[in-house]
Amino acid sequence: MMSDLKQSAKQNVSAIILAGGESNRFQTKKTPWQDKTLVKIGNETLLTRTIKIVEQIAQNIIIVTKNQDRKRAYQKAISKIADEVSAEIQVEIDNARFFCFGPTRGILSGLEFLQTTKAIIVPSDMPYLRREILQELINNLGDCPLIVPLWPKTGKIAPLVLAMNANKIGLAPLILSKIRRGRADDLHRAVEACKFLAISPAKEQISNNLFLSINKRANFNVLLNRKIPETIGSFFTTANSIIVNNRHKQKPLQELFTFLKRTAFLYPEQELVEEALSLFEKLSTNKLHFYSGLLSSVITGWKSLNSNNGKNAGHYFSDNHSSLISKIVKKGISAYMTEAKKWGKLGISFLELHAYSDASFLARKLNLKNELDFLDETIGALKTKMALTNRQHKEYDFCKMIDNRLPGFLSKARKRIQQAETRFNEESPTLETNFLWDHSLRVGRIAYQLALQEGVEPLIPSLAAILHDAGKFVLGSYHPDQKPEEEYSASIAKDLLTTEGFSKIAISKVLTAITALYNEQLPCNINCQIVHDADRLDKLGVLGIANFFTKSALRGVNLGKAVVTNLSRELTYAYMAPKTMLTKTGRKLAQTRSKDTINYFEKLLEELKNFKIGHYYIKKFEIENGTLLLVIPALCNNCEGQFFVHLSKKQGLKCEKIQAKYLCNKCEEEYLVAFCLPILTKGKME
Numbered sequence: 001m002m003s004d005l006k007q008s009a010k011q012n013v014s015a016i017i018l019a020g021g022e023s024n025r026f027q028t029k030k031t032p033w034q035d036k037t038l039v040k041i042g043n044e045t046l047l048t049r050t051i052k053i054v055e056q057i058a059q060n061i062i063i064v065t066k067n068q069d070r071k072r073a074y075q076k077a078i079s080k081i082a083d084e085v086s087a088e089i090q091v092e093i094d095n096a097r098f099f100c101f102g103p104t105r106g107i108l109s110g111l112e113f114l115q116t117t118k119a120i121i122v123p124s125d126m127p128y129l130r131r132e133i134l135q136e137l138i139n140n141l142g143d144c145p146l147i148v149p150l151w152p153k154t155g156k157i158a159p160l161v162l163a164m165n166a167n168k169i170g171l172a173p174l175i176l177s178k179i180r181r182g183r184a185d186d187l188h189r190a191v192e193a194c195k196f197l198a199i200s201p202a203k204e205q206i207s208n209n210l211f212l213s214i215n216k217r218a219n220f221n222v223l224l225n226r227k228i229p230e231t232i233g234s235f236f237t238t239a240n241s242i243i244v245n246n247r248h249k250q251k252p253l254q255e256l257f258t259f260l261k262r263t264a265f266l267y268p269e270q271e272l273v274e275e276a277l278s279l280f281e282k283l284s285t286n287k288l289h290f291y292s293g294l295l296s297s298v299i300t301g302w303k304s305l306n307s308n309n310g311k312n313a314g315h316y317f318s319d320n321h322s323s324l325i326s327k328i329v330k331k332g333i334s335a336y337m338t339e340a341k342k343w344g345k346l347g348i349s350f351l352e353l354h355a356y357s358d359a360s361f362l363a364r365k366l367n368l369k370n371e372l373d374f375l376d377e378t379i380g381a382l383k384t385k386m387a388l389t390n391r392q393h394k395e396y397d398f399c400k401m402i403d404n405r406l407p408g409f410l411s412k413a414r415k416r417i418q419q420a421e422t423r424f425n426e427e428s429p430t431l432e433t434n435f436l437w438d439h440s441l442r443v444g445r446i447a448y449q450l451a452l453q454e455g456v457e458p459l460i461p462s463l464a465a466i467l468h469d470a471g472k473f474v475l476g477s478y479h480p481d482q483k484p485e486e487e488y489s490a491s492i493a494k495d496l497l498t499t500e501g502f503s504k505i506a507i508s509k510v511l512t513a514i515t516a517l518y519n520e521q522l523p524c525n526i527n528c529q530i531v532h533d534a535d536r537l538d539k540l541g542v543l544g545i546a547n548f549f550t551k552s553a554l555r556g557v558n559l560g561k562a563v564v565t566n567l568s569r570e571l572t573y574a575y576m577a578p579k580t581m582l583t584k585t586g587r588k589l590a591q592t593r594s595k596d597t598i599n600y601f602e603k604l605l606e607e608l609k610n611f612k613i614g615h616y617y618i619k620k621f622e623i624e625n626g627t628l629l630l631v632i633p634a635l636c637n638n639c640e641g642q643f644f645v646h647l648s649k650k651q652g653l654k655c656e657k658i659q660a661k662y663l664c665n666k667c668e669e670e671y672l673v674a675f676c677l678p679i680l681t682k683g684k685m686e
Contacts, residue, residue, distance in 0.1 A: 012118055013138060015058035015087075016110035017050055018103055018160060019074065019124040020066040020094055025215045032455035035070065036214060037124045038077060046214060047074060048081050050124050055087035056131040057138065058120060062113045063091045064106040072592060088115075095177075099264065102182025103160055108173045117167045123160045125214045128228050133210065136236050137163040140197055144243070145169045148188060149211070150196035151204065152240035155349025156386040157196060158211050159185040168192075171253045178260035179294055183354055189290045189339070192248045196348060198240035203232065242346055252282045256291055260298070268302040273324045280328055289339040293358055296332020299325055300365050326366060333362045333371060353382040398448040398462065405459060406500045410466075413440075413496060417470050424473035435554055436473065439538060439547070440466050447534035453585040454530065460506065461530040464513035467493040468531055490514045518655065520678070524582065533586030540577055541593030544570070545600055560614060563631060567601060568660065568673045571618065571629040574598055576680050598629075605631070621647065623658060626680035630660055630673070641666030649677070 019037045026036040037047045044052075047063070054061060063078075065071055071091045078089055095109040107121055118141065120134050133149070141147045145168040149158040172190035188194050199207050209226050259279055263272060276299055283292040302325050340355035360375040383389075402410055414437050421436045447465035451458035471488025490511045497507045513527035524532065539547060548570055552562040574597035577590040608614040615634035620627055632643055641664040648659050658675045 012116050013058045014114045014116045014119045015054040015061045016107065016114075016119060016121045017047070017054065017061060017063045017124050018106040018110075018121065019047060019063050019070070020106045021123075021125075026217050027452075028217050030455055030457065031217075033453040034217070035073065036217075037070075038073060039214070041127055044081075045077055046127055047077055047124050049127050050122060050129070051078070051081065051085060051087075051089065053129055053131055054120060054122060054134065055085050055089075057135055058087055060088040060115045061090070062110045063089065063124070064094060064110045065091060066094050068093065068592070069589065098177040099180045100176050100178075100182055100186075101180070103184045104176055104182045104186050107187060108177050111166055111173060114166050117165055118163065119166055120163045121160065123213060126161070126211060127214065128210050128212055128226075129161065130210060130232055130235075132232055133161070133235050134163070136234070137161075137197065140195065140236065140238070140241075141165060142195075143168065144193050144195045145191040146188060146193070147195040147197055149207075149236070150198050150240075150242065150348070151207070152198045152347065153204070154386045155347050155352070156388075157185070157188070157348065157350045159188060159350070161211065162188075170248065171250065171257055175253065175257050175260065175291070175294070178257065178264060179298060181297065185351055185354055189351055189355070191246075193243070193245040196242040196244070197236045198238070198242075200235060200237045203235050206232065207235075242348065244346060244348075246287075248288060249286045252279070252286050252288060253291065255279060256283065256295065259295075268299075268325075270321045270324070273299075273302070273321060273328070277324060277328055280331060284331070284335060289335045289342070290355070292335035293332050293339065293355075293362075296329050296335065296362060297358065299328045299332070300362060329362050329366055330368075333359045333366075333368070336362070349382055349386055353379060353386070353388075356382070398445050398458075401448070401459060402462065406463075406497075406502065409463075409496065409500055410441075412499075413466055413470070416492060416496065420470075420473040435550065436469060440469055442538050442543075443468065443531070443534045446537050447530050450530045450534055450537075450583060450585050454526065454583055456526055456530065460509045461513060461527045461534075463493070463497070464510045464527060465531045465534050467496070467510070468514050468517065468535065484518050486514050486518050526583075529582035529586075533581045533583050533590075536573070536577055536581060537586065537589060537593065539570070540574055540590060541596045542600075544574070544593070544597055563605070563608070563614065563616065564633060565671060565673060568628070568630045569675060571598060571601060571631065572627070572675060573679065575629050576626055580679060580681070619645075621645070621660075623647070624681065626677075628658065628660065628675065628680075632662070636664040636667060636669050638669050639664065639667040641669075650674075652676070655679075 021036075023034070023036045026039075027033060038045045041049055051061060051063075063074055065074060071093055074091045078085075078091070090113065092109060092113055094105050095112065098105050098108055100108065103123075110121070111119075118138060120138065122129060122134070137147050137149070141163045143165065146162060146164050148162040151157070169187070169191050172187060172192075176186055176190060206229065209228055210232070212226075256279060259275070266272065268276075276295065280292055280295050283289075283295065336355050336359035340352045340359065343349070343352035343355060356375055356379050360372065360379060363371040363375060399410070414434075417437045417440060418434055421434070444462050444466035447461045448458045451461045467489055469485060469489060470492040471485040471490075474485070474488040474492070493510050493514060494507055497510060502510075509527060512522065512525065513531050516522035516524045516528040517532055538544065548562070548566070552559075552566060557566065574594045577594045578587055581587040581590050602618070605614075605616050605618070608616070617632045617634060619630050619632055621630060622628075628647075630645060632645065635641070636643060643662045643664055646661045646663060648661070650657050650659055652674070656677045658677050658680070660673045660675070661670060662672070663670050
């Protein structure tokens, strides 16, 4: 009978594995960035271990993550266990159309791919979770929209381990998808009904191990040595379980969804604020306190718009307008507190805590001291009751790092670079003159991410990346006095960083990272390698394609000319990128982005051919330690003659170059495309 039950469950249950977290708490200084989902326990990763747990009861598994790179990495890990798993597995990326974030976004994104109405949801970092726990959640779900584990003594829940009837959760996902927040338990508070399945008193001692999340690398081995029984038997009891049925009226919720969908990012004119107040009253009248609070949280953003230190001059609200917004926010505080009291009476302290926390957020916006004193004390007591600690999330942010160490540096660097570009573009004063700065800032951000992945302190390579092209247009020309721009860039970097009080040793490291990019006599250390790869990655994949067309437009080059004179260089550098990147992370990222670049431009050439706009061939030419991909017109536009290519070498200002001269066999039409030889063979820059 139990065997039949397991088989039936597997046939009718899907699973969503949440794997979109940043893994920030898992990182340690001076070690390569590691996705904890791919950390190994014995011979299997956390991800594959989780898959093997849920596949015992699920017929299809949806893994939700945050970007294409992680999707590819997870697919690779899954391919290694394909013969061991019978469930259908797919990896999907968070839905970019959703405004919510965090676990909420992951859950809602996963719901779009369910093949069954019943589903279990688990995080990817609970290695000791057991099939029996998930099976009991499914068995006790019944017709309820949601079921989640509960520790009855403390009122704590495991918000990311749950089962659901996806066809009974109503409008909650649609509404949550339109709000910029990401509390893990928002769905529990939003659904019409939820079961809180009590953990048996006899199982409380081992429950903390079974629901343990791997968050910190430092105590990873300690966690793995915990002893867990092979079998756990019946884990839950219905005796202390709680069923909450809110009996939501659907009409006001539909109105809320329509309102949020229509007004997102819309400037709040007074009529809109009045409409919001009317909707708030409807929600409150129907005792939809959580949703009332959500609406107030949205409106809090409108209030911030009115106190933006004069930045929105001409858009200040009238006194009545502002008063209406404050009124709704105050009502929102009351709504959240009413919701919190409800959860408190039911003994669900975890949801009580978060309802009070939401009220506290609104109270801080209005600086309501009395309310804040009460809320702070209440929140502290609830955290103590559930033995919760404040999470110390590490700040991994490029701009914050720069501003903390060198306040005002970015604005000064931007001004310096833009002034040079403006001078260079004096003949075309209508053009924007911030292309070079945009590129520099992008390369800085990419270098920051590469440094984290490589386990390198990111400040030096980030600064070098920001300033690596600062000398490109110095004195209003390109390569003035026949000097490489890196020499001028190093001089500008030294000036800026000295003014900022940066140490001589640190400045020397930045200068070395910049000048070693082109000077083969200098060793390209890890900082130099990161800048090199960051600059190349800005020219690869979707981002690189966008830059190709932007740069062509800024140079006054139309599509036809760009294909003939510039596309060969883009294709060649993209083709060689995976082999010539200097860091492990750079090579890994270049593999897929190289293919994306080449595939896109091949389709572009095919489209031009199909519409008889232009016909081009892509021809590979093997050179010493490298390959050229040359785009060759089928016929000369002037005489319909045939082009032949003559390859030669020439010493350029910074490097030896490979020159491809196109010669028509009927007329005098010719043009030249040059390639930096080191970038094709050794990974040095142009």
